[in-house]
Amino acid sequence: MGRKADPETTVPDGAPAGARDLLLETASQIMRDGDLVDISLSELSLRSGLNSALVKYYFGNKAGLLKALLDRDMVAIVKSVEALVAKDDMSPEAKLRRHISKVIDTYYQYPYLNRLTMRLVRDSNAEEAQRIADEYLTPVHRAYSRLIKAGVKEGAFRPINPQLFYFTVTGACDRFFSARLVLQHCFGQDTLTEGLRDAYREHTVDIIMAGILARRD
Amino acid sequence: MGRKADPETTVPDGAPAGARDLLLETASQIMRDGDLVDISLSELSLRSGLNSALVKYYFGNKAGLLKALLDRDMVAIVKSVEALVAKDDMSPEAKLRRHISKVIDTYYQYPYLNRLTMRLVRDSNAEEAQRIADEYLTPVHRAYSRLIKAGVKEGAFRPINPQLFYFTVTGACDRFFSARLVLQHCFGQDTLTEGLRDAYREHTVDIIMAGILARRD
Numbered sequence: 001m002g003r004k005a006d007p008e009t010t011v012p013d014g015a016p017a018g019a020r021d022l023l024l025e026t027a028s029q030i031m032r033d034g035d036l037v038d039i040s041l042s043e044l045s046l047r048s049g050l051n052s053a054l055v056k057y058y059f060g061n062k063a064g065l066l067k068a069l070l071d072r073d074m075v076a077i078v079k080s081v082e083a084l085v086a087k088d089d090m091s092p093e094a095k096l097r098r099h100i101s102k103v104i105d106t107y108y109q110y111p112y113l114n115r116l117t118m119r120l121v122r123d124s125n126a127e128e129a130q131r132i133a134d135e136y137l138t139p140v141h142r143a144y145s146r147l148i149k150a151g152v153k154e155g156a157f158r159p160i161n162p163q164l165f166y167f168t169v170t171g172a173c174d175r176f177f178s179a180r181l182v183l184q185h186c187f188g189q190d191t192l193t194e195g196l197r198d199a200y201r202e203h204t205v206d207i208i209m210a211g212i213l214a215r216r217d
Numbered sequence: 218m219g220r221k222a223d224p225e226t227t228v229p230d231g232a233p234a235g236a237r238d239l240l241l242e243t244a245s246q247i248m249r250d251g252d253l254v255d256i257s258l259s260e261l262s263l264r265s266g267l268n269s270a271l272v273k274y275y276f277g278n279k280a281g282l283l284k285a286l287l288d289r290d291m292v293a294i295v296k297s298v299e300a301l302v303a304k305d306d307m308s309p310e311a312k313l314r315r316h317i318s319k320v321i322d323t324y325y326q327y328p329y330l331n332r333l334t335m336r337l338v339r340d341s342n343a344e345e346a347q348r349i350a351d352e353y354l355t356p357v358h359r360a361y362s363r364l365i366k367a368g369v370k371e372g373a374f375r376p377i378n379p380q381l382f383y384f385t386v387t388g389a390c391d392r393f394f395s396a397r398l399v400l401q402h403c404f405g406q407d408t409l410t411e412g413l414r415d416a417y418r419e420h421t422v423d424i425i426m427a428g429i430l431a432r433r434d
Binding site: 035114118121122129130132133134137138141160161163164165167168170171172173174175176178179181182185186187199200203204206207208209210211212213215 | 252331335338339346347349350351354355358377378380381382384385387388389390391392393395396398399402403404416417420421423424425426427428429430432
């Protein structure tokens, strides 16, 4: 593999190959399990079986680790939204339906993602905050603009402000984030299950699609 | 007024009348301005002009102050939802429309409210967490159940799961919370204005009402 030759992937003495990815994945699991947007380095070390000095080595500090986790999770999302919008053989309605489904699934997998983004935008200097917005938020908003414009043009969608629509979709889907606590104390359910995710996905797609579709009457 | 006679409202030496309310209102303003769910006691003292020892006197500690703020903000909301649902001379559709508008206005006024609720549910012991859920979350969910049932019965609404609908409404409206950062970095707008609030209110009511109304075709 010649890993040693690449400064990006050079591993320090005693660090197993894949240690960087394992630290990120373990941090992701800790935040998901704890419904939090923070980790303790000692828990990370305990659960990953890796020395916490490796955090310093790979990420500089905890803030660097959180930033790397955001990058890991967000790149895939932005790529998939852009690929979906660029598809030629799919109607705007089908694209939006699939997109909303994917947003729900993403938040099920990474329930900390929106809160992590907001935390990093808030805690970073102006330049880094702008980078996060430019790379991960603005492209999604731009994709919505194009999708809604295409749907309105073919008469499938009502004219809807894409900027506001962005808040509606991320907000409604995002609610999965803090749902665990509400479920536990209001509804006596202990966790977010796949069954509940599926029900919420169907419900959300239904409501939002009905909200944007042009009335055909 | 006989304030001294009531242990609840007895003020310590040197504390102006209304000091308790002023501390709560100042804490509310600080969290609103900073887009945060936390306050520093020194900033609270500085902005209110009151000695921070009064926080200890009235609320025990900062956690007690945050809890009192939640109680202040939430009691009015729950009462207004329950009064709305109980109204005899209004259709379920008109009630829901008015309710969603009010949720947007509430989050505009108290943009920290959902995050504060989740924080206090998370940080409290089981008994206090259950009290918050019982007093402030469950009643709203129950009101939704009654409202949707009434709307479905008269053919105005599609049958919608009220538990899931609760997440849709609070999530979509709640997005106003973290909107400030997104607006600043993605859209070059610096604050949440009344104009934007009004636009988002209309947009949200439109989308959600279209999502729940039975198709009349």
